[in-house]
Amino acid sequence: MAHTNSPSPRINHLSWGHMDVAGIGVGKDFKLWPGGGREWDWRETNTHHDPGIQPADVEELLGKGSKTIVLSRGMLLMLQTCQETLDLLEQKKINVHVEETKAAAQIYNDLASRGEPVGGLFHSTC
Numbered sequence: 001m002a003h004t005n006s007p008s009p010r011i012n013h014l015s016w017g018h019m020d021v022a023g024i025g026v027g028k029d030f031k032l033w034p035g036g037g038r039e040w041d042w043r044e045t046n047t048h049h050d051p052g053i054q055p056a057d058v059e060e061l062l063g064k065g066s067k068t069i070v071l072s073r074g075m076l077l078m079l080q081t082c083q084e085t086l087d088l089l090e091q092k093k094i095n096v097h098v099e100e101t102k103a104a105a106q107i108y109n110d111l112a113s114r115g116e117p118v119g120g121l122f123h124s125t126c
Helices: 055-063 083-091 101-113
Strands: 011-015 018-021 025-027 029-033 036-039 068-072 095-099 118-123
Touching: 011 101, 018 029, 029 055, 055 068, 055 083, 055 118, 068 101, 083 095, 095 101, 101 118
Parallel strands: 068 095, 068 118
Antiparallel strands: 011 018, 018 025, 029 036, 029 118
16 A cells, blocks of 8 residues: 655665665665665566656556656666656656656655655666
8 A cells, every 4th residue: 555654765876877765775776655665677577778667667656655756767868768658647647757867866855855755766877
């Protein structure tokens, strides 16, 4: 069930191939949501840079109570987002931001610091 009373974890540090997330740990790519998160393993859903983030990639964020979702495009904007993913989020009336990874992290941290139930997918390389 949704954990909307728990804050979304803050991204403490982001650099090429490296993220440090409060209470979660250090890794390369992350899925974050209100009250938690984990490393994002693209192999789980067979995700690739193109066609990109799939509906299956955001389902976990929705299931954990995210009302706004931030999708990163990578540091060099190589990661795409499938139109089906954007259509799903629109259908569920979820606010979505699709940005370069550093900009995405800034938007995410800003929303999280205001107590918004925000989730995100973060790719820290290309």
